Amino acid sequence: MTAQVAIAVAVGLAAITDDLLRRQVSNWIPALAFVGGVAALTVERGWRGTGSALMGTVGGFVVFLVFYLLGGMGGGDVKLMAGFGAVLGWERLLEATLWTAACGGLIALATIALAALRRRSVIAIPYAPAISLGAWLALIPKI
Numbered sequence: 001m002t003a004q005v006a007i008a009v010a011v012g013l014a015a016i017t018d019d020l021l022r023r024q025v026s027n028w029i030p031a032l033a034f035v036g037g038v039a040a041l042t043v044e045r046g047w048r049g050t051g052s053a054l055m056g057t058v059g060g061f062v063v064f065l066v067f068y069l070l071g072g073m074g075g076g077d078v079k080l081m082a083g084f085g086a087v088l089g090w091e092r093l094l095e096a097t098l099w100t101a102a103c104g105g106l107i108a109l110a111t112i113a114l115a116a117l118r119r120r121s122v123i124a125i126p127y128a129p130a131i132s133l134g135a136w137l138a139l140i141p142k143i
Contacts, residue, residue: 004044005139007036008087012132015080019128025076033083041089052089059093060085077127084135092138100134
């Protein structure tokens with residue numbers, strides 16, 4: 001297991017736990033992802049790795065910022081994707097974003113179906129599980 005994969009797994013598990021238990025993602029989680037991602041990619045690829053991690057951070061932030069501004073996502077989710085952008089690097093960010101959207105759609109369908117069975121309305125769907133799964137799936141070739 002590479003350092004990149006280990007960081008992604010640790011960050012994802014922390015984010016999922018925090019989001020499911022407290023319905024928010026603490027700031028230390030994406031901060032850990034950012035620092036760990038920049039360090040891991042710098043060690044692995046030198047200055048090119050640093051650039052990739054920084055561009056991944058900006059890309060992850062910008063892509064999810066749109067959804068935050070439209071009211072469909074919390075700020076912690078935006079920061080989490082920015083952190084994962086540093087871990088993944090810009091090369092894997094698009095793939096992770098697509099996986100995240102697919103996982104998020106499936107989680108939303110399951111949540112809506114479960115709410116319908118319980119005859120309750122859906123207020124919000126935690127998105128850290130979808131973001132983490134998307135990042136992990138994008139890293140499968142690295143395992």
